[in-house]
Amino acid sequence: QVQLVQSGAEVKKPGASVKVSCKASGYTFTSYGISWVRQAPGQGLEWMGWISAYNGNTNYAQKLQGRVTMTTDTSTSTAYMELRSLRSDDTAVYYCARDYLRAVAGSGYWGQGTLVTVSS
């Protein structure tokens, strides 16, 4: 069965960076893209970007351009999301999610989420 297992909760100071991992299993990693979505406390879902696990092509949300980097390691079937210059409003649960059938057709499999807290 398809599983996405994310790294554990993080507490960071403003200005620091965080890197969240998402280890995939149960399918051919390079056949599907991975999206990253975050959810601030009590708020809705916010798309952060998408990476092709096939060739590493990325597409980032405009508001995060320059602060976010998404990568993959095909040898370990792991996707990574790094966010830099953290601010308090980056406090959120961060999810990775796999394309269901193809890119832009919804995310059918989600990780359990990683809480990132930014606080001085």
Add this chain to the structure above:
Amino acid sequence: SYVLTQPPSVSVAPGQTARITCGGNNIGSKSVHWYQQKPGQAPVLVVYDDSDRPSGIPERFSGSNSGNTATLTISRVEAGDEADYYCQVWDSSSDSVVFGGGTKLTVL
């Protein structure tokens, strides 16, 4: 940028039909996906490409999309359907994914 508008809340009695709307400019020309999210859990895809259901999703969940409104319909609502529901599209003009603000479904 493209905006999706959902009602903040919808209430329905058990056994009745819930309809959750998602409004957007000419949304009928886009593919709409719907997610269910229960407290403390990751979202679950319940409808993709306007009206298709992923495997394992009950037939009670259906979707439609036309004009400026997409609709998620939940028939024979159960207490376990109480959750937040989000619509999502791909906006080709901005090359980005957009989520609606979410609708809290309350089962009375």
